[in-house]
Amino acid sequence: MIRSRHFVRAAALAAVVLFGTACTAAEVPADATAVTDAAWPTPAGVGGPDTSAGVNTDTSCDPLASIRPTAGTSVPPGSHLAEIKARGKLIAGVDQTTYLFGFRNPQSGNLEGFDIDVVNQIAKALFGTAEGHVQFRAIPSSQREQVLKDHKVDVVVRTYSITCSRRKEVQFSSVYYVAGQKILVPKTSNAQSLADLAGKRVCAARKSTSLTKVATDPAKPIAVSVPNWSDCLVMLQQNQVEAVSTDDTILAGMAAQDPQVKVVGDQLTKENYGVGVPLDEQDVVQFVNAVLDQMRADGSWAASYGKWVGQRLGPASPPEAQYR
Structure with missing residues (x-):
């Protein structure tokens, strides 16, 4: 019985030694000379220069002059605004990657920032509250015009600079921020x-x-x-x-x-930021401009600026609206 125990222990020890040797051999790379310094992977979609934005090359318009609001925040029957209100949601193209202006809060999962505040103010004026009445669609910069032209969104609020070349494809509100x-x-x-x-x-x-x-x-x-x-x-x-x-x-x-x-x-x-709107929706532009006028007057613009931007870029006042 004692000799049997010694045999079992010896056999177990031999197995451990053999197993350890096998593991050590397996851990040696087959060709150590093939291992080189690994470069960081580049983000998807990296490319070269693309000047299609045409900034400051087209001076055929007064880019900052928008359509004057005439009906305040009322919703005319049969208008594009009435269709949006009947749908029950404002569809907004926004950013979810730009901290302070449009980003997803990792703790709550909600979209936040200065631009998101502007969207919520528009929805609040249209529905009485923004809660439950906004459908955010995260888009890259390159898709801002296209989603408006395809009517996939009602507005784009995404650090969107107003230019004459862009005005040929979409409409803009008055300037709500100058960067x-x-x-x-x-x-x-x-x-x-x-x-x-x-x-x-x-x-x-x-x-x-x-x-x-x-x-x-x-x-x-x-x-x-x-x-x-x-x-x-x-x-x-x-x-x-x-x-x-x-x-x-x-x-x-x-x-x-x-x-x-x-x-x-x-x-x-x-850079003068405006809210982008589809080219054929003048009533939406006027409504957004009325909301922006309210934000300038009631202190909500200043409150949003102070919350997100003020401590990093210093004091500022809302830009005055320019209308044609």
């Missing part, structure tokens, strides 16, 4: 302008006015296009680009998320 294009770089960088980034890779969103500015700058930085602004921050963090260039509002959100980057330089452009 300016700047540059985001690592805190270790000495760059202060696009001139300091000649021959360097600078990221911007596809079909944005910011990308056009980068691609056509005399210093000739290398424009890198991506679907969403959050992709630019990822590429900067992975050393795949030397800088990001877009509106200071968007860059402020990136800097708030990453303490290793900074916003630098003077404003390269002036």
Whole structure:
């Protein structure tokens, strides 16, 4: 009996040794010389320059002059507004990746930000409350005109700069926010302008006015296009680009998320944000303009600005409406 126990123990020990040897052998790579430094993967949809936004090249209109509201926030029978109200939901094209303006709160799962506040104010004026009456559709910058032309959304509120070239395809509200294009770089960088980034890779969103500015700058930085602004921050963090260039509002959100980057330089452009509306829906434009007028007057614009932007970009007042 004792000899049997010793035999079992010896056999078990031999099995452990054999198993351990087998595992060690299996863990050795078949060809260690084939292992190299792995590069960070680039975000999906990374491309080169795309100047189709046509920023500041078309001066055939007064881009900031919108349609004057005439009926306040009333809903005329038979109008596009009446159709939206009967549907029970306002369909809004927004961003879900730009911190401070349009982003998804990771704790609540809700969309939040300055632009989201504007959408909720429009819905509140139309339905009496925004709760349960907004259908958000997250879209990249490159799809803003198309979703309006296809009538897949009622409005686009997505840091949407008003230009004459865009006005040929969609309508815009009055200006509800004025931003300016700047540059985001690592805190270790000495760059202060696009001139300091000649021959360097600078990221911007596809079909944005910011990308056009980068691609056509005399210093000739290398424009890198991506679907969403959050992709630019990822590429900067992975050393795949030397800088990001877009509106200071968007860059402020990136800097708030990453303490290793900074916003630098003077404003390269002036960006006037408007609410995009399908070209054939004048009544919707007038309604939105009436809502924006209310926001300027009742303090809701100032409250939203103070909540999301003020502490990062300083004090500001709502831009005055311009009507034709």
